[in-house]
Amino acid sequence: MTTPDIVPDIAAAAAAAGLACTALSLRRRGRAILSDVTLSLRQGELVCLVGPNGAGKSSLIRCLDGLWRPGGGTVAVEGRPLHSLSREAVARLIAYVPQAAGETMALSVAEMVALGRAPHRHRESATERAGRVAAALARFGLGAMAERAFDELSGGERQRVLLARAFVQDARYLLLDEPTSALDLRHQLDALQIVRGLVDELGVGVMVAIHDLAAAARFADRIVLLSAGQVQTEGAWQDVLTPDHIRTAFGVEVTVGSADGLPYIIPAAVA
Template sequence: MTLSIEHIAFSHSSTSILHDVSFSVPNGSLLALLGPNGAGKSTLAKIIARIHKPSDGSIRLGDANLLQIPRKQHARIVSYVPQSSSVPFELNVQESVMMGRTPYAGLRPRNKDYVIVDAAIRALSLEPLRKKNLSELSGGQAQRVLIARALAQEPEALILDEPTSALDLRYQVETLELVRSVSVERRIASIIVIHDLNMAAAYCDEVVLLDQGEVVRQGRPETVLTAETLSRIYGVDVEVRLRGEYPEIRPCSLISAKRRIPVESA
């Protein structure tokens, strides 16, 4: 089923943050929410996760309005991976991932829940950390636990708010490859808030470019991520070249600087 964001508006303390935001994400696809700081990306992610309540609009998956269904039902449909997480009591990795099964099993896990949690832990390469407390983990390790917990929910829609920001390059690549493959194999409609334009171009089926709370463009990365559009939205001149089928974005200032650096002869 298609995840449809329809005419979403949101204000905070009389300041308008989002204005008439609409786009859709087919199941089995990964969409990137892009835009400069303050564009409203994380706010929109939290609205889909029902952390924030919009002033107008609806979010639908098939015939269901996700903003109106019971929260337990919503938790079975939508998984949300925040930028960071804190819990009021100490949990180890397995217990944290098991929290993803709460909408189904409450506080009494079944055999099926342990099987699903084990699979999520293996998928995120967390087996050696299974019995470690979250307080003992690095920021990148803790972020992978959050993603494993979201996968354990077996959602129909997956919302990730900057899930790679605390990860090194290896785990950034592994995480994006995992999210993409899971989205395709499980037919999940996935949205990722991400700042890295090149990673978004390489791994996402479509991108939505937000600026000042409005959708500027939506479509394939190679059609949306143009030099003219990005230079205007981000306020810095960029060069965009196709590397195979993916666009590669580089700041023009970096390109000019490299050209000015003399090359020493051997």
């Protein structure tokens, strides 16, 4: 009775569902962190999550990776609730890059990147793994520092190692928690260009929590503005990052514009 045509349809429908949360709410220590958040991340798009400190960006990212269990609502990846999957299965679908790596107890760059293969370790040989890690190191320009201690690297180099680890994890969705906050201008640009490249070349879906509104406007396909634990608006940057919206969310008067096709947002005064 089944027709073979249905199978690709199901796969397509699953992919279209992406990584999504519905009516998500989260309380921690008696305080409401997120309330009624509904959004989705599809493969092949770069979504920037912006909002003031304490708006719930990092919490939302953690909920989307299943690291925190929400108090209400659901998180599902391609139609399957996260809590119905094993952590290893989730790790093969979703990669997470934390805000700061901290000390790593003497792991080398190659060992850090190799950890991205952890959720696949029962399914591949050591040789296959070494090949993938070597390829990732080369792709991210880390080949020359493969044996260096991660803890000795600069902030920009560390960020690149963490991105390489997420890349080698072979996930369909990447969640990055403020990957640029500790970086100088050049390395911010470098990291975001790498991320954009992952979206365009590999078709992964990436959600980036980020403070730099201009960078978000430049690199994102879609922007979600989070304020006090709720989605205030979402859409194209021209529609979301308006002076009105920014005044409401951040309490700051801004000038928004674009020069040579590059968006800029200049904070003028506290509203």
